[in-house]
Every structure is written in C-alpha cells, then in structure tokens.
Amino acid sequence: MNRDAKKRAVLLLSGGLDSATTLAIMKTLDRECYTLSIDYGQRHGLELDAARSIARAFSVVDHRVVKIDFGQLGGSALTDSEIPVPTAPTNGIPTTYVPARNTVMLAIGLGWCEILKAPELYIGVNAVDYSGYPDCRPAFIERFEKLAAVATRAGIEGQGVSICAPLIGMSKSEIIEKGLELGMDYGQTLSCYQPDKNAYACGLCDACRLRRDGFAAAGVKDPTNYG
C-alpha cells in the first residue's frame, strides 16, 4: 500500500447546504472522497439531482445512490404525502423529522466504509441550527462511533470507523461563511423540503427558514431561487 495514499472517506451527501460544505472541507483535508445519497422517499428527487451535481463539481471518486422505501413505515411529513410540511415554526421536534433517519443513513454509510476499507464516515449534521432533530446531536454521533467499533469486520480487526461531523458545533451562518471561504457555490445546493417542479424553493419550510436566516446572519446574498 502506498504510504502517501490519501485517506479514504465516505460522505453522506444530501444535496443540501450542510453536506456540500462538509465535502468542501474534506477536500481541504485531502481526503479521497466517496459520496452516498440515500433515496428514502423524500418528497422530491431534486435533492438527489443536486447531490449528483455537487459530487461531480468536487470530482469525487464515486457517487452512489441507495434507495430505501421508508415511506412503507410512514410517520414523517417528508415521506408520507398525507402529512403536510409545516410552513411556520413549531414547538419541539417537527413533523419533518424522519424517525431514525440518520441512524439508518449512517448504518448504510458504515457498510460502504467497510466495503471500501475507508476509516472515516462524514456527515453534515449540526447541533446548533438543527431544527430540533434528536439524531443531529454530539451524543448521537459519539454513540454511533462506539457502535461502529463493534459492528463491523474492520472494527473487530482493530480498525474502527471514525464518524466525522465537522459542522456539529457551527451555526448556519458560520457554515455558510466557511463554505464561501472555500469557494463553495451555494447555487448548486437545495435545502427546501418542498420545492416546485422548477426547483424554486418555497421559502417557508424549516429548511428554507434556517437557510435564509443563515445567509442573512452571514451578511451575504442567498443565491436560492425562491418561487
């Protein structure tokens, strides 16, 4: 094995602002990047298209899309068309929360890490402007890493998988500032939970609100097309 080989890493890439910025950060760390999108029956496929474009723009080694029909189980506004996406702030955990979503996505990413013998798995969660989802917090990431150490062949053989969440302590505006510093084109990313067919964002859902507020706080122009 080439001792100068780049460190191989898998990233969960959603097509949104956070995971795209994570990819920009991985590039500065000279990682050999593999990106994975999970098609979990989210309301629109535009997010998956955005992920593909971002993967291409960053010249990742490989980009895969794994489909899982979470809609079978229902329980979230993002996978069940009978539950409307809220367009005003809600108390507590909103209905856009998909039960155990990050646990499932990290588990699939862990499987790919094992196949690729990649020692790192990146995820773009942040615990500051995080919409109140339980699976975006540091305690969750730490416990997943402990699980990973005993869950895989590599773990048993002594090489665990580190779960890397470089944005976890950053606010949305700090994430945007970091991305712009790294030359990120946020026009390629799509945050909205319910864009129209022309990929115009609604401007009202949780994800749009966090994004708008983030650009405003960073004092930079939001390139998003709001319909």
Place this chain on the structure above:
Amino acid sequence: MNRDAKKRAVLLLSGGLDSATTLAIMKTLDRECYTLSIDYGQRHGLELDAARSIARAFSVVDHRVVKIDFGQLGGSALTDSEIPVPTAPTNGIPTTYVPARNTVMLAIGLGWCEILKAPELYIGVNAVDYSGYPDCRPAFIERFEKLAAVATRAGIEGQGVSICAPLIGMSKSEIIEKGLELGMDYGQTLSCYQPDKNAYACGLCDACRLRRDGFAAAGVKDPTNYG
C-alpha cells in the same frame, strides 16, 4: 391508555429459524407483535415468503417489508451475484456476511418502533452458532441500545427502546428445543442461502450446515427439504 394493554414490540423477521423462534417466545411473553422483513437484495425472495407465512401463522398485528438496495454497494455473496456462496466451512468472517446488515436492519426497526411508540425491538441473533458475524454479539446489541436512547424522539422524551435478543446466549440446538417446546413448525422456516426454485435447501452453505447440526444435536428430525 389501557393499563392492561399488551406491551407493543417490533421483531426483525427473516423467515429463518432464529427469528421465527424469537416470535414464538414473544407470544409467550404476551407481546403485541409487529414484524418487519428487510428486502436487502438477498439472492432469493423465498425467505421473504417464509417470513410472511410465519407472520400469518402467529397472527401478528402487522407485517411490513422494507426494501433497500444494498446490492448497489456490493461486498457480500448474499447481495452480489458475482461472489459465490461458500459451500464449505471458511476461516474467519465468511463472504456471506453483509457489511453492517444488522446495524441497518436494527436502525429501520428502531424507526418503526418510534412510529408505533413500541418500547421493544426484538432480533433473533445468537452469538454461539453465529457464523462469525461481528454484528451478532452481545457487545453490538448493548451498544445499539445505548445509541437508541439518544437517537430518537422517544429516547429524548425519556422512553428508550430496549433491544431484545433472547436467543443471544443459546446454541442452535437449544433454540430448536425451545421452539419445539413452544409448538413451532420449523417446516415453515427457510435457512438456506441459496435454495432452488422449489425452495429445496442446498444442504451445503453455512446456514444449512448450522441448521442440520442444530437438529442433529437436539436429536430431532429436521423437516427441511434438502434437494
């Protein structure tokens, strides 16, 4: 809420001998049973048919099948048709191991528990005759339970999900004896990794060998149709 209500529980039901026996045990514990099969691109769908029959035979409240195309990532003889299923014992972890499979399946089960507000998630793993898979051991189950406590809305609100693996310390023959004691019809279960189209088992793969040896050790007749 009815204080005499049965305890609600989700079971990962594969159609094999172990998860079927786990269902029989749950019934003796008076659980309100929900069963979940994961279609992860295993070589044959007969296993999923067996799971459906078993769910029906035990009158579960609901049985769901969630499809995930693990085959996208490859890496296992069970999901990649280019890797042959071994027909003789192998050293170490065999090629039939699907990377992170139990982590993914438990994660999906955890999501369903959260939707159903079920405090228990059952899995039929056993660490004794377990083919050498890393994700069948007690340390794995314990760490998944710790993850579950911080991964979900229910966990945050104080009600975690217990991961129940009642077979974990049992040998295959003890599992079979327990199941027969509970009236289990093992003719309904299918263990083989590569049955033919008439559902005849090969008798040679890991799963067949463990099953045959288990029946032999228990001193009872194996109802399996070996081709």
